[in-house]
Amino acid sequence: VLSVTVHASRCSINGIPLVRNITELPQDNYGRPGFLHTTLAGSLLHGMKEIEVWLQTFAPGTQTPIHRHSCEEVFVVLKGSGTLYIASNTHTKFPGKPLEFPIFTNSTFHVPVNDAHQILNTGEHEDLQVLVIISRPPVKVFMYADWYMPHTAAQLKFPYYWDEKCYENYETSENDEL
Amino acid sequence: VLSVTVHASRCSINGIPLVRNITELPQDNYGRPGFLHTTLAGSLLHGMKEIEVWLQTFAPGTQTPIHRHSCEEVFVVLKGSGTLYIASNTHTKFPGKPLEFPIFTNSTFHVPVNDAHQILNTGEHEDLQVLVIISRPPVKVFMYADWYMPHTAAQLKFPYYWDEKCYENYETSENDEL
Numbered sequence: 001v002l003s004v005t006v007h008a009s010r011c012s013i014n015g016i017p018l019v020r021n022i023t024e025l026p027q028d029n030y031g032r033p034g035f036l037h038t039t040l041a042g043s044l045l046h047g048m049k050e051i052e053v054w055l056q057t058f059a060p061g062t063q064t065p066i067h068r069h070s071c072e073e074v075f076v077v078l079k080g081s082g083t084l085y086i087a088s089n090t091h092t093k094f095p096g097k098p099l100e101f102p103i104f105t106n107s108t109f110h111v112p113v114n115d116a117h118q119i120l121n122t123g124e125h126e127d128l129q130v131l132v133i134i135s136r137p138p139v140k141v142f143m144y145a146d147w148y149m150p151h152t153a154a155q156l157k158f159p160y161y162w163d164e165k166c167y168e169n170y171e172t173s174e175n176d177e178l
Numbered sequence: 179v180l181s182v183t184v185h186a187s188r189c190s191i192n193g194i195p196l197v198r199n200i201t202e203l204p205q206d207n208y209g210r211p212g213f214l215h216t217t218l219a220g221s222l223l224h225g226m227k228e229i230e231v232w233l234q235t236f237a238p239g240t241q242t243p244i245h246r247h248s249c250e251e252v253f254v255v256l257k258g259s260g261t262l263y264i265a266s267n268t269h270t271k272f273p274g275k276p277l278e279f280p281i282f283t284n285s286t287f288h289v290p291v292n293d294a295h296q297i298l299n300t301g302e303h304e305d306l307q308v309l310v311i312i313s314r315p316p317v318k319v320f321m322y323a324d325w326y327m328p329h330t331a332a333q334l335k336f337p338y339y340w341d342e343k344c345y346e347n348y349e350t351s352e353n354d355e356l
């Protein structure tokens with residue numbers, strides 16, 4: 001019964017209070033150990049059409065995939081520290097050697113549209129916690145095995161992890177109505 | 179010289195580092211006592227096209243104007259507590275008596291497009307600090323003197339306070355080039 005409740009609240013726009021306690025929202029690691037994602041405001045969850053806001057936590061030694069997307073993305077680092085890798089050479093056939101920037105508590109940065117990037121918690125003890133804001137949800141992500149994989153070989157992941165279950169629900173609902 | 183430096187960093191997209199220390203970014207009260215605004219990611223400041231992110235602090239007893247805008251807006255309450263007033267009756271001739279919601283540390287909420295709303299720090303001692311995310315910048319705000327002012331009488335404020343100086347700069351630059 002609990003899983004049904006969580007399931008519903010993760011994907012339904014019905015019955016969700018306008019003001020929500022972040023610490024009570026459903027969170028999941030989506031099969032990625034040391035990772036936690038919470039959708040604070042989402043397209044499938046809250047009917048957002050132009051922006052999504054996520055809270056994500058990375059345990060020491062964990063990271064995002066190397067990826068790019070054609071939306072804008074802003075990060076606000078709430079806790080911890082780590083590294084941003086970003087390759088802005090979108091006119092080449094592959095991302096190539098990225099630039100490296102330290103990120104830290106109370107820092108903010110944005111990722112230009114289509115630049116390949118990766119966030120890592122390079123710390124040894126402390127979680128890295130970030131607010132992530134994207135435009136034009138739901139996000140369509142192209143993932144790279146490494147920085148030298150050709151753009152044409154990057155793998156489209158859509159719906160992305162945290163949207164998958166909700167898309168399944170939508171499809172189920174539609175089928176139910178047939 | 180200091181004011182020139184602050185001025186430049188508030189409006190220029192040149193020479194701004196990709197990863198920025200929020201505590202070192204320019205902040206201003208824009209003539210509103212007890213209020214502080216910092217643009218973490220902005221259209222005029224950082225070239226954002228689809229989202230803006232602001233950090234705003236409200237001293238006890240201060241509030242936003244009653245206002246609406248045709249963009250999406252998400253709030254994340256980082257510190258303090260207060261009240262959200264929101265009137266969703268967009269099909270009437272004026273906002274009317276708003277709904278009232280308590281907001282608190284670690285809460286999040288979004289304001290539907292064109293709903294009139296107001297945020298207040300109703301606490302007595304603690305600042306209310308919020309992250310504000312809007313779509314389709316720069317924001318065009320319609321302001322209401324009270325909840326019963328007709329929509330047709332609401333005053334358009336554009337460019338909004340924190341964008342005014344930057345628009346002036348842009349105009350000055352253009353004039354300089356003539």
Ligand SMILES: [Zn+2]
Nearest residue numbers: 067073111117
């Ligand atoms: Zn990304």
Ligand SMILES: [Zn+2]
Nearest residue numbers: 245251289295
């Ligand atoms: Zn607003």
